[in-house]
Amino acid sequence: MKLQRISALLAALMMAVPLVSMADDHHDRDHDRPDWDHPGYRHDEYRGVGPNHEWRRGGALPAEYRGDRYVVNDWRGHHLSEPPRGYHWVQVNxxxxxxxxxxxxxxxxxxxQ
Structure with missing residues (x-):
């Protein structure tokens, strides 16, 4: 009688194991929340200070970066090509x-990057 109870309990536990493995993995990133998708809301808008990739060929370098503080005199040390006459390398961020x-x-x- 005791053996039958133990066997029945073991069988029930073995049948419950697959149910446990099917549990929620919690990787849904809260998409079921009503406030997760605001129009115009982006997660990457809140990045901190970093490189400014708005520099364009033919564009103007802002006046605050034209001083000697930002000029790269050791262009070889920074692995840059030699600047043509009348030009210089400027490092910003x-x-x-x-x-x-x-x-x-x-x-x-x-x-x-």
């Missing part, structure tokens, strides 16, 4: 911009 010394017009950019 993680980006390198090749700009005209006189006007600040951008000739080339080297954008980092």
């Amino acid at each position: 993680g980006d390198y911009v090749l700009a005209a010394v006189a006007t600040g017009i951008i000739l080339d950019t080297l954008l980092t």
Whole structure:
């Protein structure tokens, strides 16, 4: 009698194991919540300070970056090509911009990640 009860209990437990493995994995990222999809809401809008990838060839380098503080004199040490006459490399955040010394017009950019 005791053996039958133990066998029945074991059989019931063995049948319950697949049900446990089918449990919710909690990887739904809360998409069932009513407030998860606001129009215009993006998760990546709140990134911190980083490289500015808005530099374009032919665009103007802002005046605050034209001072000697941002000029890269050791372009070889930064693995950059030699700037043509009248141009210099400027480092802003993680980006390198090749700009005209006189006007600040951008000739080339080297954008980092």
